[in-house]
Amino acid sequence: MASESAGVGRRKVLSALGVGGVGLAVGAGGVLGAQAAQSAGRQSAAATDSVPFYGAHQAGITTAVPDRLHIAAFDVTATTREELISMLKEWTAAIAAMTAGQEVGGAGSATDGSYEAPPEDTGEALDLAASHLTVTVGFGRSLFVDSSGADRFGLKDHLPEALIAMPHFPKDALEPERSDGDIVVQACADDPQVAVHAIRNLARIAFGTARVRWSQLGFGRTSSTSTAQITPRNLFGFKDGTANPKSEDGAVMDQHVWVRGVSGASAWMNDGTYMVTRRIRMTIETWDRSSLAEQEKVIGRTKKTGAPLSGGEEFTEPKFDLAGRSGPLIDESSHVAMAHPSRNNGVQMLRRGFNYTDGSDNLGRLDAGLFFIAFVVDPRTHYVPMQNAMAKNDLLAEYLRHTGSGLFAIPGGVADGEYIGQRLFEAV
Numbered sequence: 389m390a391s392e393s394a395g396v397g398r399r400k401v402l403s404a405l406g407v408g409g410v411g412l413a414v415g416a417g418g419v420l421g422a423q424a425a426q427s428a429g430r431q432s433a434a435a436t437d438s439v440p441f442y443g444a445h446q447a448g449i450t451t452a453v454p455d456r457l458h459i460a461a462f463d464v465t466a467t468t469r470e471e472l473i474s475m476l477k478e479w480t481a482a483i484a485a486m487t488a489g490q491e492v493g494g495a496g497s498a499t500d501g502s503y504e505a506p507p508e509d510t511g512e513a514l515d516l517a518a519s520h521l522t523v524t525v526g527f528g529r530s531l532f533v534d535s536s537g538a539d540r541f542g543l544k545d546h547l548p549e550a551l552i553a554m555p556h557f558p559k560d561a562l563e564p565e566r567s568d569g570d571i572v573v574q575a576c577a578d579d580p581q582v583a584v585h586a587i588r589n590l591a592r593i594a595f596g597t598a599r600v601r602w603s604q605l606g607f608g609r610t611s612s613t614s615t616a617q618i619t620p621r622n623l624f625g626f627k628d629g630t631a632n633p634k635s636e637d638g639a640v641m642d643q644h645v646w647v648r649g650v651s652g653a654s655a656w657m658n659d660g661t662y663m664v665t666r667r668i669r670m671t672i673e674t675w676d677r678s679s680l681a682e683q684e685k686v687i688g689r690t691k692k693t694g695a696p697l698s699g700g701e702e703f704t705e706p707k708f709d710l711a712g713r714s715g716p717l718i719d720e721s722s723h724v725a726m727a728h729p730s731r732n733n734g735v736q737m738l739r740r741g742f743n744y745t746d747g748s749d750n751l752g753r754l755d756a757g758l759f760f761i762a763f764v765v766d767p768r769t770h771y772v773p774m775q776n777a778m779a780k781n782d783l784l785a786e787y788l789r790h791t792g793s794g795l796f797a798i799p800g801g802v803a804d805g806e807y808i809g810q811r812l813f814e815a816v
């Protein structure tokens with residue numbers, strides 16, 4: 389794994405030197421000591437702060453969810469396949485460096501390069517650790533075919549059937565400028581500055597080849613993907629992620645998340661998955677004026693512990709047929725009842741969303757909600773039917789407004805020496 393042999397994490401250099409801040413001046417005599425300190429710090433920095441970039445699957449899917457998100461969709465402005473491949477090669481090198489806590493373009497590129505040229509690394513992450521940065525890249529349907537079905541980059545034959553044009557769902561209020569895109573880049577990190585630095589540097593590299601269509605900052609993960617993580621809360625104050633499948637459950641991941649055993653033109657998707665994104669504005673003010681009883685009825689779980697209203701504790705399975713004085717204890721239109729696998733042909737999805745707030749609107753209401761992200765083996769079976777049913781009948785839908793949407797094919801992981809998407813571009 390490259391990140392294990394990678395150079396020193398940015399902050400590690402400073403801490404190995406016993407210096408915590410910016411503006412460090414190391415004199416000529418200090419350089420050798422600094423190098424020795426760098427070598428000493430190398431292994432532990434990689435081991436503690438970085439998530440391996442190379443592997444069978446891309447990082448940022450089943451890897452532990454950190455607290456911060458910056459996700460961006462790009463539209464490709466270049467017209468040739470060669471330009472696109474060249475950008476993806478540059479991105480691969482940059483992502484490998486950034487996820488290992490190094491500067492894009494090599495050590496010193498942010499500060500010690502040519503005076504006449506813009507620095508290769510923008511520099512704002514110089515003093516920061518790798519911060520468990522993961523960068524996950526995927527391809528939208530529009531990269532394969534344009535709106536009239538024309539083949540843009542010779543990829544049309546390799547368009548997977550599952551990469552559908554998302555249908556319109558009841559009550560959708562989608563804004564085109566917050567939806568879709570040719571390429572998605574999801575950066576997750578412990579530190580927002582590290583996540584923003586990643587997207588910013590990839591956008592800079594893309595200049596002349598692709599431009600940002602939309603981007604979203606997120607915080608406070610609204611899911612746990614590992615049994616080692618406690619369940620966080622969303623902006624409605626409820627534990628979110630309780631029933632999420634956990635990455636430790638390999639059988640569930642194989643059945644519901646990872647694409648496997650595909651042959652032919654879409655074989656490049658093996659070990660990959662599909663990412664659904666929905667920017668869901670939550671009407672916070674209305675919610676805050678509703679009673680605790682109403683809030684719990686809508687979700688189907690208690691606010692305090694996240695236990696199902698049919699009883700037990702957070703991880704107790706809900707009993708949908710358990711009756712109370714005036715009907716089932718869990719309302720059959722509650723969010724949990726609508727989303728449960730028993731009501732959805734047994735399907736599960738790996739949710740990995742984040743809260744967001746984008747300030748307030750002109751009426752003083754918070755523009756806040758959930759940036760919903762889910763990874764599924766096939767959106768036709770694992771997302772569309774559930775979203776359709778929820779949009780029509782979920783009690784929670786009354787408090788939500790879907791303003792952005794995306795669907796992206798996330799190819800499998802990258803091997804050392806490969807570039808992101810290589811298996812697609814070399815597919816025959």
Ligand SMILES: C=CC1=C(C)c2cc3[nH]c(cc4nc(cc5[nH]c(cc1n2)c(C)c5CCC(=O)O)C(CCC(=O)O)=C4C)c(C)c3C=C
Nearest residue numbers: 622626627628629630631632668724727728729758774775
């Ligand atoms: C179509 C998929 C889903 C959307 C869109 C969605 C939006 C959404 N969810 C919450 C809050 C909670 N969701 C919970 C559970 C849950 N949600 C989905 C799917 C979508 N949610 C699933 C598959 C599940 C798991 C159901 C199960 O197996 O029991 C919960 C309960 C706790 C938990 O298990 O995570 C909460 C709370 C919000 C606020 C929201 C849109 C803004």
Ligand SMILES: [Fe+2]
Nearest residue numbers: 628723724727
């Ligand atoms: Fe949900």
